[in-house]
Amino acid sequence: MADEHKVLLTIPMYPDMELAAAKTGSVLAELKDFNEDAVEEIQLAIIETCINASEHSQSEDKEVHIQFLVTDDQLQVKITDRGVGITADTLDGTRLLGTAGVHPDLRKRGRGLQIIKALMDEVMIESSPNGTTVSFTKKKATE
């Protein structure tokens, strides 16, 4: 059985607290010798998910709950808020675009989820009126 470490972290929805979560993710990934790029990608995915929770969840407890599960070959991160849930138009980014800029492909907002999906190997989103959980997995690159 792979050596497994589980870490639970709750952060308040204060500015820059997503860095605390990102740091925890990076320490766990480095512990398992993930390469530098993977560590940065994990940090970015954690940051974007925590920012989405802070900006859009409208949760009353103003907290983000993060579970890290790291094994020798992958890191799983589960990020949960107890907010109002997210809608389909939020998931595809259309609700968050804001005003159109000079170039339609240079969308200013609503790109966080696109970044997470591009950088992680697996992404799953579960949402209900009681909250949202975004889970993602980064697999360790084989040499």
Place this chain on the structure above:
Amino acid sequence: MLNKFDIQIREAEEHAIIETTGYLNDALGEQLSEKAQELIQGGCVQLVINLEKTTLINSIGISILIEIIEALEEREGTLNFCGLSSTQERTFRMMAIAKYAGIFPDEESAVANL
């Protein structure tokens, strides 16, 4: 404060280099935007942004960089980036920033290609 950030500007005759330090989020992004707008309003429309000391950029920071690109385009200016990590470069390409701004490995090449 978790995020200690700083902005340094070096102005030359026809261009300016803006060097950021720290996490590029809304707070650093707003300062960066303010400094860039000051340069653009003052007629300096050839800019290099050096991100070598900026290890993390979130999507809000990226949206602010897009605003700077658009402000420069209105003045027919040019923006080149340098010092990006491979993940940052990949993210910039994914978000189409690389279509409207140059990406170079170092300041020297970024300035030479303004």
